[in-house]
Amino acid sequence: MRIRYFMLHAYGMGGTIRTVVNHANAMAAAGHDVEVVSLVRRRERPRFGLDPRVPIVTLVDQRGGRLPDPLGRRAWRRLRGKIVPRGEFAAAYFTERVERAAIGYVASLRDGVLVTTRPALSLIAARRAPKGVLTVAQEHMNLSAYPETIRRQIARHYGRLDAVAVPTRTNRHAYERLLPGAPIVQIPNAVHRVEREPSRQVNPVVVAAGRLTPQKGFDLLIEAFARVVAEHPEWRLRIFGTGARRAELGGLVERLGLGGHVTLAGRTDRLDLELANASVYALSSRFEGLPMVMIEAMAHALPVVAFDCPTGPQDVLTDGTDGVLVPPRDVSALADALNRVVSDRDLRVRMGKAAAETARAYGPEQVMPLWEDLFAALAHGERVTGTFWHDR
Template sequence: MKVLFLLNDGFGIGGTISTTFNLGSALAERGHQVEVLSTTRGRDMPQLPLHPAVRLMSLVETRAGHPDHAGDDPQRGQPARFYPKADYRSSDYDRMVEERYARYLGSSDADVVIATRAGLIAYAGRFAPERMIRIGQEHLTRLQQRKAMREELPRHLRKLDAFVTVTARDAEDYRAHVRLPKTEVTFIPNSVPAPAVPRSHGRDKIVVAAGRLIPSKRYDLLIQAFATVAAERPDWQLRIYGQGKLRNNLRALVAELGLQGNVLMMGPYTPIETEWAKGAIAAVPSDREPFGMTLVEAMRCGVPVVSTDAPHGPAEILQDGTDGLLTPVGDEAALAAALLRLINDDAQREAMAAAALKNSERYDPALIAEQYEQLFERLAARKATRRRWWPRSKRTTAPQPVLGPAPTSAVPTVDALVTADGELVLDGGADLIWWRDDEKVPVGGDLTEGNWQLRTPDGAAVRAGRLDTRALIPGTATRVQLPYRLGDGCFGLRVWNRSVYAEIGNVLIYTDGLRIEGRVVGAEPVAPVLELRSTATRELPGSVTDSGFTVRIGALPAGTWQLWLRYAPGRPAVRLGRLLDDVARKDIAYVLSPIIIGGVTMQPHYDANNEFSIRVTS
């Protein structure tokens, strides 16, 4: 069959996009012809992985100045006639978009159309020819919809052949509250593929959370709970991956609670499976989880999950006490206690990790695709009994041209693994070159310290795939080759190769200054002295500790001060930073509070090269 998915934005990062790509890829693997129509396009390539046989297209270019941008279309900005105003994404839909949808769906030769959100369900019901098998999906619960959308949605659902929810409880809720005599209401869970990286070994003291930084995800609750965790187990770290409107609020909360050494705000990351695999525990603190993609993603990497019992997904995914723990929604103390329960019990954590790996196999894309195939067959048979023949294509207007297909496989994608001894192993592409300014080094050649990009010999970009850097977490390798993903998705590499490192550990903020705790790698600290370099140089004595060194810094004059350490008399100073681990962008991940002393503001920060400075302004 030819299957067409309708998405709001196939070029972003999110659960609906991920599960659509997973299902589409699985259907393509099983011999179906699959297309994904994204309403908008704001970049050249999708950020999430997609099977090369799946055709990703779009209707509207959102980048002003792009040749495909239609900002002067007379229908641009005119209100859409049929797109529900109560839908969360209604601002993306106007008369121009609607006309393009009507023309595209009216001329499509797809056998099945699957609309992935409420507003697109309205379009599938109105514009998709009756000969198509018309299916709606809902990735929110019924009660998550705005009241106006809940009232309007049933009349669109009645035009469909089937309506699919992602949990059994939500399907029951629709059957109980919405009369749909001719539309089959069923539930099929989302799918998550088996990770292409080794499962978590569970030894790194890291709790991982990932998702959009929005109110319903309750990362504020998780950060507050982790303050309790860090007070008892300061050796553990929480990493939060994602982007969203609450980013600055959450960073401020980390600073307020003094958790700058324990909570890292990692920013968006894809593919995320390498980061799940770094965790010993996953945390999901949401008020609402219609399904819970992050739970399944973590479990498939062999990571047990501590989750709130949010409606409706977590309780259908987790077996409380077997492969994870469920806590009451909004209960900070219970969340902290559950995390500490697993942190403090290695045997239970390992048993739950094994159970999570096994139990999550039921969400494999092949199994979920089979359930959709069975649904297609039931609906096709039902249509056949109506004794009506619909022509495969009945075009009333010229077909709508689309933008794309997106080059999902045209750009080489390279995976990377960093070994325990710091070596970098690449998988994918051929005859690749490391580039830095005018310097070019073939892959396998010796790289000097600095920032490099991986490219083809003619200079074309190479996309970063799965970057497994967990071997760097202990911080023991002294020659670091750290692959990372550039803002455009391309492959970057940071190389550090020093005989001696001055590595910052904790940065403790006080009202009258800060204290830096660190370690020296490659030498023993003896009578350490801190040099602060700006337009002048200041020296501060440090102290040797069991784990390395410590130094206290008070008020400084205005300027940007670089920090250097003379770790022993007669030895050259070494620049302070955080280089020997797996976090590529310390300036993004670490939240460091400003200090106001006597009318001046001291802002400690990591720069883009992960070296430490203090910016002082009056």
């Protein structure tokens, strides 16, 4: 089967890119004809390793900088909204040249499966893909996180897609309410592998990872960790990731006097090792889709302390068994939960063992056959529903 994964920037970092690369690699290993399509390219090499059988096709090469648009940026901003709506999180990428390239690529296809990985690309597929192409929107963010401008366009156009795949039960119900009768399916994302080096629970280290943006809530985590340090000064917090809020977060660390306790460690190619050497994983997001790094941490037998944010953590964790869930954005509750977990090694060991077992459900051996079943059903003209896939 010919499968194309259409991404904004396959050469970048982030959970969506990591997840799509995992999918592409697994499908190639299963014998499918797989291609990754990157709408733009701004780096020399991909950050995540692709199977040699999976080529990357670039539509707009921006390694030398962005070329001026024929209409000019101001004119194109006035026109934008016909397909890529205002409110798209990556709106800055969608210049006239880039959007036209995406539309032209989708319209040129004649067969196979096209998997789109964000609303802008899914809306283009819904409106421009020829009938011979099977279109699957792979949603990575919860519906409520999108601005109203995006949700209106989803409600208007996603029903034309052959399937809308969401990773959590909560998100499936939200899409079913917005799109009654549409082919919504629930299939979780898969981690690269679940056999990981387990934490030995000997290092007083809490790890968090993600883009340094407001979504990930690292400001809330740093405030909570200040209270942990007051009771457990030997513990350290290491936050991995890059982003626009680095200077702001660094200033918060300094203001709270946490320079010796909190490290903004930047990007790493050794996250597996960092997780294995830690003892707790913290997730402080204001909202999520399905937090894949959290599941990878669980595969390392790390207990998780997380905000019960929409969506993701509650769809994976069982409070008190493989982690601790606290009310969203409640810094005091997050600090109390961290203090409880870091002070009790036996609790960490017990929760970590349960976390590793939970993570097994997200291994490629469990998840990728569901995607193969979905693609095969669509190829045979079957209409799929969320209940069918949820019950499998």
